Amino acid sequence: MDLITIFLTGLFAGAxxxxxxxxxxxxxxxxxxxxxxxxxxxxxxxxxxxxxxxxIAKLIAHTILGLLLGWLGSAFQLSLTANIILQVAVGIFxxxxxxxxxxxxxxxxYFIIQPPRFLTRLVRKESKSKSVFAPAxxxxxxxxxxxxxxxxxxxxxxxxxxxxxxxxxxxAFVLGTSPLFFLLGYLATRVGEGMQQKFTKVAAFxxxxxxxxxxxxxxxxxxxxxxxxxxxxxxxxxxxxxESSATVANAATPDNVKIRATNEATIEFTETAxxxxxxxxxxxxxxxxxxxxxxxAGCVQAxxxxxxxxxKVVRIGSSETINFTAPSEPTQIAFMCSMxxxxxxxxxx
Amino acid sequence: MQTIKLNIYGMHCTSCAFNxxxxxxxxxxxxxxxxxxxxxxxxxTYDSKKISVDxxxxxIRKLDDKYDAEVI
Numbered sequence: 102m103d104l105i106t107i108f109l110t111g112l113f114a115g116a117x118x119x120x121x122x123x124x125x126x127x128x129x130x131x132x133x134x135x136x137x138x139x140x141x142x143x144x145x146x147x148x149x150x151x152x153x154x155x156x157i158a159k160l161i162a163h164t165i166l167g168l169l170l171g172w173l174g175s176a177f178q179l180s181l182t183a184n185i186i187l188q189v190a191v192g193i194f195x196x197x198x199x200x201x202x203x204x205x206x207x208x209x210x211y212f213i214i215q216p217p218r219f220l221t222r223l224v225r226k227e228s229k230s231k232s233v234f235a236p237a238x239x240x241x242x243x244x245x246x247x248x249x250x251x252x253x254x255x256x257x258x259x260x261x262x263x264x265x266x267x268x269x270x271x272x273a274f275v276l277g278t279s280p281l282f283f284l285l286g287y288l289a290t291r292v293g294e295g296m297q298q299k300f301t302k303v304a305a306f307x308x309x310x311x312x313x314x315x316x317x318x319x320x321x322x323x324x325x326x327x328x329x330x331x332x333x334x335x336x337x338x339x340x341x342x343x344e345s346s347a348t349v350a351n352a353a354t355p356d357n358v359k360i361r362a363t364n365e366a367t368i369e370f371t372e373t374a375x376x377x378x379x380x381x382x383x384x385x386x387x388x389x390x391x392x393x394x395x396x397x398a399g400c401v402q403a404x405x406x407x408x409x410x411x412x413k414v415v416r417i418g419s420s421e422t423i424n425f426t427a428p429s430e431p432t433q434i435a436f437m438c439s440m441x442x443x444x445x446x447x448x449x450x
Numbered sequence: 451m452q453t454i455k456l457n458i459y460g461m462h463c464t465s466c467a468f469n470x471x472x473x474x475x476x477x478x479x480x481x482x483x484x485x486x487x488x489x490x491x492x493x494x495t496y497d498s499k500k501i502s503v504d505x506x507x508x509x510i511r512k513l514d515d516k517y518d519a520e521v522i
Contacts (some may be wrong), residue, residue, distance in 0.1 A: 210488040218471075218484070227474045246464060342458045 104273040111277020117304035119248040149362035151236035152286040158240030163275040171267020188319035195312035202305040216245045260400040320442035324407030362450040365389040370397035378445030385429040398414045403439030456492045460516035
C-alpha cells in the first residue's frame with residue numbers, strides 16, 4: 102500500500118470511523134474552550150487553535166507510534182501464523198466497533214478501548230490549567246484509543262519492518278484523518294444530533310467494509326483460493342466470457358504448448374504489486390525465483406507462499422533468491438505479501 | 451467514606467465515562483469515581499457527611515440531558 106493510498110484511506114474510512122470513537126475527546130477540547138470563553142468574554146478566539154493543537158499532537162503521537170511499531174517489526178519478523186491471527190483480530194475488532202456504533206447489542210461495548218485511569222486523571226488536571234497543553238494532551242491521548250482503521254494501519258506499520266516506513270504509514274494515515282476532524286470540530290456547534298447519527302452509521306459501514314477486506318486478506322494468507330476476488334471472478338466468468346480464466350485453465354493443462362513454463366523466473370516488487378503476478382513453472386522441477394525489490398516499502402517486502410510455507414523478506418533496493426520444488430501435479434499456488442494484500446499466482450504446468 | 455454502584459444510561463462512548471468521572475471528582479464530597487463504559491456502570495466513593503446520593507445522581511444528569519443514573 103503506498104502512502105497516497107494510506108492517506109486516502111485516512112481521509113475517507115479513517116476519518117469517519119476514528120471520529121466516531123475519538124470524537125468525544127475532540128468534543129471535550131471544544132467544550133473546555135467554551136467554558137473558558139464564558140469565563141472570559143474579552144477573549145474572542147475561535148475553536149481553531151485548540152483543534153489544531155489537538156490534531157498536531159495526535160499526528161506527532163501516531164508518528165512516534167509508527168516508528169516504534171516499524172522498529173518492532175524489524176526486530177522480529179512476524180510469522181505467517183502470527184500475521185493471520187493479527188489480521189483476523191483486527192478484522193473482528195473493527196466489526197465489534199461497527200456493531201457498537203450501530204448499537205446491535207450491548208456486548209459490543211466491550212470492543213471499545215477505555216483509556217487507563219491515570220491518563221484520564223492527568224488530562225483532567227491539565228485541562229484545568231487553561232493552557233493549549235490540554236487539547237494537545239487530549240490529541241496525543243488518542244493513541245490509547247485506536248479505532249478500527251488505525252489498528253489496521255498499526256498492523257501495516259509492524260509488517261513494514263522498518264521504523265521510518267512505519268512512521269510514514271501512520272503519519273500519512275493520521276494526516277488523512279485530519280481535515281474531517283478539523284472541519285467537524287470547527288463546526289461542532291452547528292452539527293445537530295440527527296447529523297451525528299447519520300454520520301455514525303456511515304462510519305460503521307465504512308468499518309464493516311474495512312473489516313471484510315482485512316478478513317479477506319487473512320483468508321488469502323492461509324493459502325486458500327476462496328477469496329472475494331476469486332468468488333466474484335468465478336461468478337463473472339460463469340455469466341460472461343473471461344479470457345484470463347481460460348488462460349489459467351489452459352495453464353494447468355500439461356498438453357498446452359502455447360504457454361512456456363520455466364524453472365527460473367524473476368519477480369520484481371513495485372510499490373503496490375508483484376510484476377509479473379502470474380508465472381508458469383514446470384511440475385516436479387526445482388524452481389528458482391529471483392526476487393528483486395525495486396520500490397516496495399510496505400508489506401510487499403515480505404514475499405510469501407503460504408502453501409509452501411515460504412516467506413522471504415526482500416528489503417527495498419535489494420534482491421533475494423528462493424528455491425523450491427514445484428508440486429508434481431499441475432496446480433495453482435498463490436503468492437502474496439505478508440498481509441495478503443498484493444497477490445499473484447504460480448501456475449504449475 | 452461510602453461506595454455506591456450506579457447504573458448509567460445514555461453513554462455512547464468512552465469519552466462520556468471520562469467526562470462523568472471528571473465531573474464527579476470535581477464535586478465536593480466525592481473522593482473517587484470509576485465509570486466503566488462497557489458495563490455502563492459507575493463506582494463512586496464519597497463522604498456521606500458532605501454529599502448525598504441524590505446529589506451525585508443530579509450531577510450526572512446535569513452534565514448531559516441524555517444521561518440518567520440509578521443506584522444498584
